[in-house]
Amino acid sequence: MPREITVCFIGNPNCGKTTLFNAYTGANLKVANWPGVTVERMEGAIQDHDMKIHLVDLPGTYSLTSYTMEEQVSRQFILSDQVDVIIDVVDASSLERSLYLTLQLLELNKPMVLALNMMDIIEKRGMEIDLHRLSELLGIPVVPVTARKKQGIHTLMHAACHQEEGQNSQVNHRPQAIQGEVIKRYAMEYDYNLESKISKIQSELVHKDPHILNPRWVAIKLLENDKEIKEKYSFDITELIDGDEDTRIINQKYDYIQAIIHEVLLGKKSKDELTDKIDRVVTHPVFGLLFFLLIMLLVFGLTFLLGDMLKGYVETFVDWMIQICTSGMETLHVSDWLIDLVTNGIIGGVGGILTFLPNIAILFLALAFLEDSGYMARVAYVMNDIMEHLGLSGRSFIPMVLGFGCTVPALMASRALESDKDRHRVMLVTPFFSCSAKLPVYILFSGLFFGEYATLAAYSMYIIGILVALIVAWLLHLKDKGKDINPLLIELPLYKMPSAYTIFIYVWDKVKDFLTKAGTTIFIASIIVWILMHVGFNGYTSDISTSFAAAIGNAIVPVMTPIGLGFWQICVALLAGLSAKEVVVSSTAVLFGISNINGIAGMQTLHTTLSSMGFTALNAYCLLLFCLLYVPCVASLGTIRKESGSIRYMFITMIFQILLAWVICFVVYQTGSIFLH
CATH class of the missing domain: 1.10.287.1770 (Helix Hairpins)
Incomplete structure (x- = not known):
């Protein structure tokens, strides 16, 4: 029977720990939660000859003095008897900062190996680390690795296994002769x-x-x-x-x-590195903020431009699917209602969303590039002063920025905040940051009504979302004026050219999530909307105005009319959008009977239909605003419930966001109507 050991990876944030962990586990990864908390537990397993090695990736931490939930998890696990070997992942380019945690770990007197990551950066700087001497001074094996290139990983695991066997785990307590007699012996002896x-x-x-x-x-x-x-x-x-x-x-x-x-x-570190030169601009209080806004405008411009160039291929595929299914079912003499369900209900709904896949992929590609290059950490740094004036730690902006990708992981990232009050505030305002699921809504309706200004109309949603989030955070802070604010402690990593493999894996994971959602949530929602459109109080109906969908929509119309959204089809689409924001688009496609809503013909048909109903650019802008601000998707609500530990807080969040969305849209629509008329 093979021997089993548990090896845990620990290190500072941004040291490459998770990249190293992924180099071993690949796709053989299990994600769960640590007992009693909502912090994710990353596990994997590998086989090395007759030994089964369980791998655990601990949340990043700067020390074993814990403040946040993630730091507490790392400390509790490392102190337990579940760990056979510790792999301390250290950023070789920030050795001084990283070794503080190393010294704390050494005091535990457990089998341990030091993984010296990012050695390629040290070499590029013209510097060198005396690995043998470092190993002597620390009393543990030191293995150089470059995690993103998978260099040195086999040697590292071999050293870890040997440590567990006790071949290299003895601690050297003899005095160490170091210049100035600063160090007396290992493990570190104080005065x-x-x-x-x-x-x-x-x-x-x-x-x-x-x-x-x-x-x-x-x-x-x-x-x-x-x-x-x-x-x-x-x-x-x-x-x-x-x-x-x-x-x-x-x-x-x-x-x-x-x-x-x-x-x-x-060797000597260069005094004026490229990182320092760039940081003079991007971390400047004024120019840094302007640079961030410019970068985001560029990102969304590329998302529209390149996405529109590529979406034609997806449109062709969707049209081909509709033709194949229609002709096939007609040949089999399938009922007209079933043909309509498949073509307009399922393919029209799901296919309409799939045409936005290029835009989604490009957005995530850009966000991954900015994150992996080291830029996004600078954004949090630049926003620190603003956040502190609003009564939040600068660290609070990090989960908010993650909200540009997906609200669910952004809400989960709030667990890194030390204060429960900060966590609750961040969970309340993070959904105002435009997640990728809202992008199809922005693209569709801004493209329909704003022509050459479509990119600016969509971009304004991102800016308004940030402003609303910050203003709400500030208003919440007013009643707690004078309370202590936890200062921001953040590492600004070196700029580097992002790894193509890392970006590919990130984008592919997001695309898979999008396709999974299209095949489940959007698929089911499209069928439900189609059924509600074709079934009424008297059974099946071909007159949509007598359907359950029309009845539900018309019941909501009086509430939505003052904000410019008094159209029952739009009301039903927004209601369906509670399941997932992309469903607003798929439901619109089903409700208006458009099989390829993002194609040229489909958009022209939808524009003509909406215009004939009196739906104008002002109505469209209010729709974008409402989608931006009203209740997030069901998955996000579930995350708020889990992270806050309170179903009451989840309902408070829902009610607050609906009321805020309604009030802002009311002001915009009524003001706009006065000026336009």
Whole structure:
């Protein structure tokens, strides 16, 4: 029977830890939640000869002093007896910052390997790291890797397995001769005063519980006044405390790190790197914000331009599918209602959404490029001052920016915030950021009514969404004026040319999600809308005005008329859009009987029909605004319920967003009507 071990990956955010984890697991990945919290648990397994290796990717953390849910998860798992080997992933280009966590991990005295990632960046800088000397000083194997190129990964896992077997896990406690006698021995020894206190506390801990795990680490944490550790191991150490132990421990750790850096880092860093030059512009308080707006305008311009060039191929495929299905069913003498259901209901609804696939793919391609290049971290940095004036930590903008892709992971990212109040505020306003699901609605209706200004009309939705989110956050802050705000601590990674493979995997995952949604949620919604259109109180009907859909829509019309959306078909489409925002488009296609709604002929037909109903550019803009601001999809609501732990808060969010959307659309429509008339 093969032996089984558990290897966990831990490291700072943006150190390449997850890239390294994915290099081993590939598609053999299991995603679940850690017990008791909503933080994702990333697991995988590989086989190495007669050994089965379970791999766990822990959330990124800067230290074992935990503040956020993700940091707490990493700490609890690393302290447990479930871990056989720790792989500490360190960014070689930021060695000084990364080694702080390494020193904390070494104090646990567990089998451990240091994975020195991004060695290619060090080489490009003309620098070198003395790996042998670094290994000597830390007392553990040090393996150079380049995760995105999968270089060194086999050597790394081989070293981890050897550590578990105990072949290289012994700790060297002999004095280490380092210039200036800063470092006395490994594992790190503090000054005499601190060491005597640690020793006394450690002895007391072992006396009370002979089976205690990591007694030295616990003793150090008690001296650091760690709240969680103090609650768990409650005994009086007041007589040992002077009040500055935590500061002294931190300072001595950094002295240790400085000495290591002096010994192992060879060559000089260039004083004025490309990253520094670019950052002078993109992190500037004014120019940085303007640059971000310009970049987003460029992204959406390309999304429209390139998407329109490519959508013709999808349109041709959808038209071909309709022709094949129609002729096939007519040959088989299938009932007219079934032909209509398949062609106008299913293919018309699902196919209409599929024609937006090129736009969606291009949007995610651009977002992946910006994220992988290191730019998006700068956006959060630039927004920090604005967020603090609104009463939120600058860290709050990170989940909001993720909302441009999909609201669900953006809401889940709020768990990285330290304050529950911040988390709730961010969950309330994040849906105002335009997710990719709203893009088909923007493309369709801006293309129908705004002609050459279609890109600007759609782009304005993104800007308005950001402004509304920030204003709402500010209003919520007014009643808590003067409360402490957690400062932003964020790493600005080096700019790099994004990996084509990484971007491909990211875009492919998003495209798969989109296709899955088209084949499930949108498919089912299209059938339901078609049935509601063709069934009334007296059974099957060919007169749509007597259908259940018309009855439902007409019941909502009085409420929607003051905001310019008093058309029963539009009301039904918006109601159906609660399942997924793309369904607004597929439902519109089904409700107006258009098989290829994003094609030239389909758009002309829809424009003519809507115009004859009195639907103008002002109505279209209000529709875009309402789609931007009203309740997010069912999946997002479920995430709000799960992340907040309160179904009440989910309903408060729903009611607030519907009312806000209605009020803003009312102001825009009524004001616009006055000026236009």
